[in-house]
Amino acid sequence: MAAATLCIAGLAHAADGAFLKSLVGSWVGKGTVKVDADSQPIKINCKFASDATQSSLSLDGKCTGYVVFSRAIGADVKANGKTYTGTYTGSSTGPAGLSGNRSGNALVLGIQWAKEVNGDRAAQLRLEKVGANGMRLTTIDEDPATGKSIVISDINLSRP
Numbered sequence: 001m002a003a004a005t006l007c008i009a010g011l012a013h014a015a016d017g018a019f020l021k022s023l024v025g026s027w028v029g030k031g032t033v034k035v036d037a038d039s040q041p042i043k044i045n046c047k048f049a050s051d052a053t054q055s056s057l058s059l060d061g062k063c064t065g066y067v068v069f070s071r072a073i074g075a076d077v078k079a080n081g082k083t084y085t086g087t088y089t090g091s092s093t094g095p096a097g098l099s100g101n102r103s104g105n106a107l108v109l110g111i112q113w114a115k116e117v118n119g120d121r122a123a124q125l126r127l128e129k130v131g132a133n134g135m136r137l138t139t140i141d142e143d144p145a146t147g148k149s150i151v152i153s154d155i156n157l158s159r160p
Helices: 002-021
Strands: 025-033 042-052 056-065 069-080 083-089 096-103 106-117 120-130 134-142 149-158
Antiparallel strands (some): 056 069, 069 083, 083 096, 096 106, 106 120, 120 134, 134 149
């Protein structure tokens, strides 16, 4: 029984490694971002480079919108069994903590902002592989006025 459990855990780890490595490369795309919960979305263009090992993923990018908005964005996560932890950079509040797990073709990560954003310090980042050459980054937060989940950023990327 113990050997079977170790074998299954090893297969899960290998599957996560293959998933992470499938996200390696250069990415370009477009999307929207809201400055806060009640603002209008701003259209953005983004470029990312990513690297991965069997147990880690690093994203490094830049998004620009209009002529006035430009922000470096990044995420570094490491797998420890089925749990992923790491750091998100790019928020105006400073580096944020990430923790969560893989669900199908996505990493679903809770964000712990360095300071309050939209009334609290919690949000969610969903990093999803879309087909063979696509990736979607979505940040979801709670609207402090309604308590409903809202999309703060939605970026659709593809390999150039």
